Amino acid sequence: MVARSGEELLKICEEENISLSEYAIRLEMEDKGLTREEVFEKMAKNLEVMREGANEGREKKIYSVSGLIGGDGYKINKYLREGKTLTGAVTVRAMAMALSSSEVNAAMGRIVACPTAGSCGILPAVILSAGEKLEKTDEELIEGLFAAAAVGMIIGMNATLAGAEGGCQAECGSAAAMGSAAVVEMMGGTPKMSLDAGAIVLKNVLGLVCDPVAGLVEIPCAKRNAAGAISALCTADMVMAGVDSKIPFDDTVSAMYKVGKSLPAALRETAMGGVAVTKAGLELRKKVFGEE
Template identity: 65%
Template sequence: MFVNSGKELINICKEKKITIWQYTLQSESKDSGLNEKDVFERMRNSFKVMEASAEEALHKEVKSYSGLIGGNAFKLNKYVQNKKTLTGEFMVKAMARALSCSEVNAAMGRIVAAPTAGSCGIVPATIISAGEKLNLSEDDMVKGLLTATGIGMIIAKNATVSGAEGGCQAECGSAAAMASAAVVEMMGGCVSQALDAAAIVIKNILGLVCDPVAGLVEIPCAKRNASGTVSALTTADMVLSGVHSYIPFDDVVSAMYEVGKSLPCSLRETALGGVAATPTGAALQKQVFGE
């Protein structure tokens, strides 16, 4: 059985002298009855799906079935080739990958919900981009995915990863927290630092509403995936510089859950509030579904 809190995770990893990814692998092996090698290969298969969805829309315009989004990953990838970006090739390419996953999802392509379909671009874009920048192997990136999984499991146990229950803070917030913790371990950071990164990311997105236009996880969800990726990557650097989260991970997860429960129904994936309820949002809903 997986630990119930970040504090427990820190203690058990310290006691066993292991990382989050190792603990996650061992726990899944025990729970599933599979040996650790098989669990790792299953995670590799998920990673390959993520890799494909993060790449597909970079080289061709992928349009959603609704017609609401599409082609933005292609635009960003083309833009970065001009080498005149403000934030540099690394960050723009990471954003493009996040958008690619979201566009593939909206076009009914194959993605991995990480932890949800609406937030499917953050973990892949973050881990793949960091792995590429750091010249890491595929195995190293799969290990990062296991780290992300461990963080996601604790969030799901103590709060929620559902936009319908906790707003977009629970979807894109959780995904970005998972991704940032993964990068910290990929860069050699300790368990406490990984949890600090997850905590900081969630604090910075606390209260974000879930307001999908026409009830589809396209607008504003896709661009929030790009934003979550940037947050995950920059926060990893922040923590590895020595910055700590004054509020512990477990307290932040608890706060996120309380905030999510406090959000009105209109701001939790019902498409009745936020940008979905604006005149333009209403017009786009009519465009998709008619009167």
């Protein structure tokens, strides 16, 4: 049975006494006609690409083709090594990983668009940084990715994952919701707790616009990836402490979709609003396209 809503997903998990990740694994096996080993092997390849992208920009300075962004993942990783962080190693490492993946993407490198290229840094940063702290194996990290997939499927069915349709709340918001839900499962939380985490993350970014400077997925996108990763991790802690979402996951997804549809076109990836049309944003656009 394919869950069409968070409520249906929870019902299936409860009736069959399975986790979100197990639901996604079984669904993939049935849908693609693959064995469990084959399904894990496919996801393992995604994990490896995610790991490469999350590390490359931390180990060396990576610059986008446009030259608008680059080197920030390296800077933050250097800052982490210096031991001066205020918020701790997990959060700072996650920011560095998220920025690294975003920079690799903008440099035309290899990433996993999960759920989109513009939000590609969030899930790897969340899964890998949490996995390191929790001392998880690669197999457990892969299960975390499947848990994220279960949540992402529900969002995709009932709302949107595209910034052009729903603003950045649909891209970075969905990625962060997926990541937070996955970490809750990795920490031993229930499917209900995972969906609570996803709901809280989405509520906190309702209305977030998509306003890429020069129409490129670089500014402010990369830093929103870093912020999304931190939101995911902090929300996972919140839920594991016993905090629940007063607004159910399905209601939150519905609200996100309606808010996205209400956003004017200028705030949905057209680069005609938000920071894209500020004085600095327009100057950067001229620089990219040689209009100076």
